[in-house]
Each structure stands twice: as structure tokens, then as C-alpha cells.
Amino acid sequence: MQTLLARHSCRQFTETPLTQQEVDSLLHAAMQAPSAGNEQPWHFYVCTSAEVRHQLRQASPYAGPAEAAPCAIVVCVDKTKIKYQGNEVQDCAAASQNILLAAYDMGLGAVWLGITPEADRVERVNRILSLPETMTAFSIIAVGHPRVPQTTAPAQSRFDASRVHVVA
Numbered sequence: 001m002q003t004l005l006a007r008h009s010c011r012q013f014t015e016t017p018l019t020q021q022e023v024d025s026l027l028h029a030a031m032q033a034p035s036a037g038n039e040q041p042w043h044f045y046v047c048t049s050a051e052v053r054h055q056l057r058q059a060s061p062y063a064g065p066a067e068a069a070p071c072a073i074v075v076c077v078d079k080t081k082i083k084y085q086g087n088e089v090q091d092c093a094a095a096s097q098n099i100l101l102a103a104y105d106m107g108l109g110a111v112w113l114g115i116t117p118e119a120d121r122v123e124r125v126n127r128i129l130s131l132p133e134t135m136t137a138f139s140i141i142a143v144g145h146p147r148v149p150q151t152t153a154p155a156q157s158r159f160d161a162s163r164v165h166v167v168a
Contacts, residue, residue: 007104013070040091075138077135107145
């Protein structure tokens with residue numbers, strides 16, 4: 001529960017590259033996400049090239065951290081793996097969240113850069129990565145070692161009882 005309460009978006013990173021073990025751990029976490037019919041309609045493009053990350057920055061007005069981080073993981077939908085139409089968004093969102101939680105748990109910083117549902121952003125990322133027609137970009141997760149280390153400040157709960165409705 002501590003990771004859920006303490007995780008926060010990180011947009012400033014050191015230049016220290018991620019190790020292959022760190023990247024592998026993030027991808028293992030992503031692939032543990034639940035998916036409709038266990039279809040797992042995702043692919044992950046790990047972008048460490050400064051040029052590619054610079055291009056990804058151009059995909060959205062909010063994608064600056066993609067260039068600032070030493071690694072950007074683009075979560076993509078494999079259209080051939082959609083068992084229940086519409087659920088691929090939830091599936092890839094769960095995988096994206098798992099990356100964020102794993103990154104925090106590993107002492108890394110990360111931020112989710114939204115691409116879907118903005119068609120122009122999706123098209124730009126698809127083009128940058130030369131994705132095949134069967135694949136489409138969903139999100140970019142910028143990840144790296146945080147410039148400002150994670151603090152030991154108490155976790156902040158966002159719980160709001162007024163948003164809970166019991167139907168008996």
C-alpha cells in the first residue's frame with residue numbers, strides 16, 4: 001500500500017541510463033497486468049536513443065519528459081490481440097500503471113505521458129516508431145533516475161469519502 005500512496009509523477013531525471021535489469025523488471029511488471037480474456041494486447045517499445053526521445057517529445061505538448069528521461073517506454077496496442085473490443089484501452093492502462101508502480105518501488109522516477117485518445121498524437125508516435133498497421137501507440141512512460149531523490153515524506157492519501165456510494 002505504501003507504493004500506491006507515495007508514488008508520484010517525476011518529470012526531471014539524471015542522465016544515468018537504466019540498466020538492462022531495471023528495464024527488464026519494468027517490462028515484467030507491465031506484463032503482469034490483468035487483461036480482458038487474458039489476451040495481453042500489448043507490445044512495449046523501449047526507446048533509449050536521444051534522437052527518438054527527442055522526436056517523441058514532439059508528439060505532444062506534454063511529452064517533454066520523454067526527452068529528459070534516459071528511457072521512454074511506449075505502450076502499444078496489438079490490434080490482432082483484441083479479444084473484446086474496447087477493453088484494450090483498459091488493458092494497456094493497467095500495464096502502464098504497473099510500470100509506474102514498479103518504477104517507484106525500484107527507486108526510479110516515472111511519468112505517464114498520454115497519447116491515446118488524441119488521434120494526432122497517436123499518429124505521430126506511430127510514425128516516429130514506424131509501427132506496423134496492426135500496432136498503435138497508447139502511452140509513453142518516461143522513466144529514469146529522479147534528479148531529486150524520492151523523499152521519505154509521509155504518503156499522501158487521496159481518499160475522499162464523499163466519492164464513495166454504497167448500493168445495497
